[in-house]
Amino acid sequence: MVPAINADWSIVAERIFSPDAIFWRALATTVTIAVVAQVAGVLLGLLSALAGLSRFWPIRALAAAYVLVIRGTPLIVQIFFVFYGVNLFLGLPFNLFPREVEILGLTIPGAAIAGTVALAINEGAYMSEIIRAGIQSVDPGQMEAALSVGMTRPLAMRRIVLPQAARVIVPPLGNEFNGMIKNTSLLAFIGVYEMFFDAEVHYSTTFKPVEYFLAVAFWYLVLTTIWTLIQMQIERRLNPAEETREGGVMARVRRLQWGRAH
Amino acid sequence: MEEPLASSSAILDARDVHKRFGHNEVLRGVSLQVQRGEVVCIIGPSGSGKTTFLRCLNHLERIDSGRIEVDGKMIGYRDCPNGTLAELPAKEVARQRAEIGFVFQRFNLWPHMTALENIIEAPVHVRGERERDAVAVAERLLARVGLQDKRDAYPSKLSGGQQQRVAIARALAMRPKLMLFDEATSALDPETVGEVLAVMAELAADGMTMICVTHEMGFAREAANRVVMMDQGVILEEGPPQHFFTNPTHERTRQFLSKIL
Numbered sequence: 001m002v003p004a005i006n007a008d009w010s011i012v013a014e015r016i017f018s019p020d021a022i023f024w025r026a027l028a029t030t031v032t033i034a035v036v037a038q039v040a041g042v043l044l045g046l047l048s049a050l051a052g053l054s055r056f057w058p059i060r061a062l063a064a065a066y067v068l069v070i071r072g073t074p075l076i077v078q079i080f081f082v083f084y085g086v087n088l089f090l091g092l093p094f095n096l097f098p099r100e101v102e103i104l105g106l107t108i109p110g111a112a113i114a115g116t117v118a119l120a121i122n123e124g125a126y127m128s129e130i131i132r133a134g135i136q137s138v139d140p141g142q143m144e145a146a147l148s149v150g151m152t153r154p155l156a157m158r159r160i161v162l163p164q165a166a167r168v169i170v171p172p173l174g175n176e177f178n179g180m181i182k183n184t185s186l187l188a189f190i191g192v193y194e195m196f197f198d199a200e201v202h203y204s205t206t207f208k209p210v211e212y213f214l215a216v217a218f219w220y221l222v223l224t225t226i227w228t229l230i231q232m233q234i235e236r237r238l239n240p241a242e243e244t245r246e247g248g249v250m251a252r253v254r255r256l257q258w259g260r261a262h
Numbered sequence: 263m264e265e266p267l268a269s270s271s272a273i274l275d276a277r278d279v280h281k282r283f284g285h286n287e288v289l290r291g292v293s294l295q296v297q298r299g300e301v302v303c304i305i306g307p308s309g310s311g312k313t314t315f316l317r318c319l320n321h322l323e324r325i326d327s328g329r330i331e332v333d334g335k336m337i338g339y340r341d342c343p344n345g346t347l348a349e350l351p352a353k354e355v356a357r358q359r360a361e362i363g364f365v366f367q368r369f370n371l372w373p374h375m376t377a378l379e380n381i382i383e384a385p386v387h388v389r390g391e392r393e394r395d396a397v398a399v400a401e402r403l404l405a406r407v408g409l410q411d412k413r414d415a416y417p418s419k420l421s422g423g424q425q426q427r428v429a430i431a432r433a434l435a436m437r438p439k440l441m442l443f444d445e446a447t448s449a450l451d452p453e454t455v456g457e458v459l460a461v462m463a464e465l466a467a468d469g470m471t472m473i474c475v476t477h478e479m480g481f482a483r484e485a486a487n488r489v490v491m492m493d494q495g496v497i498l499e500e501g502p503p504q505h506f507f508t509n510p511t512h513e514r515t516r517q518f519l520s521k522i523l
Contacts (some may be wrong), residue, residue: 141370148359149432150356150389150436151388155388191496
């Protein structure tokens, strides 16, 4: 037996160079869910990181439990739990994720919302650790100086600590988003029509796994490559070696600062 | 010394301050009164509690017992009806700190802001002053510490002495009633110590109330109204510098001075 590569390249080429409108919608769904879930995950992570640094132990314990449970269980289980389980679990009198929801004139399937929520919750646990490490990388003297001029802790966190922590947070955040793009494919299992679901539909009607899964793998690679290029740009701007122009890296960090710039 | 000072000109009145870190009692009953416009230098061997005491004065450290009043208001705590003390809400503590300038050994300038932005940060974001006004004040302060040409420089581009002078200007921008200096020159290269001490001496001459933890005996001798010697968590003795340096009462003080003078 001589191993041979068996693929109908015309199908692969068609899926890559002239995909149909349904595919483009699926790609848009993938990107949208990834972005929304990542943004929500960062916010959840920030909340959890701040809770983890709280002076009150019950709040710290809550944050620790969240991180422990989410990081210690499979993402696919979390997705199924949210979509199939949460309504029963919480005993809600209404369906949290109905078949379709109207938001801003758009009809969005409940599964997509449930999936986005699950991905965001999952991402929050990982971001929590990244953000906590970022905050702890800032010299405690920075916070003390802020307190000494009369800032409250929240203000000092926003104006002084987080802008400096961002420098440490951004590179791993980029890697997280790369993972997020790929993880959206798991939502196919709860029926979200994203890129992988689209490939599955074609596979199940044609029984040509090689062509359709190769093609969809290509598209994931395109998305993650584009993101990697963007990430390199961002990191280049945050790189200390770039300390050439006036202000250097810290001037750029400052642009990430919350609130008004001077 | 134990009797309450009736004089209304006492800006600081600390009484029997105790502070423990775990089992280690760092402050074992420190009392100090400082008059408005007075310059007090606190000296003593490392580990004597002088820095901890200074940090208690603006509630960067909690105290275990005793009381600290600045301008008649208790710092960090309020009296409870049952005779105990309760910590003030964070906002209230922040308001108190805004009126007490603190200069750190390691400057702690904010590296993502220019010299000018370091100085206007608190006036704008804590006091809510208009940026234009805060900038005008900041420029005057920069001139006062001799750094008007460095307004747009980031801290990483400044020498230690320059950074510390910006840090002093940053504290002054809040128009503090009282300035606390925590070994402000200990982290500096020898050649830049002088420029910071000069700024501090000028401040003292302008009538600012200052409490300086320092190892600079020359500064203490020249600028201080009173020198306080701390050892093992208590104040050993205090007095005007001329008396203090020539004729200390305590054997421990004599030993300490002989080692560093």
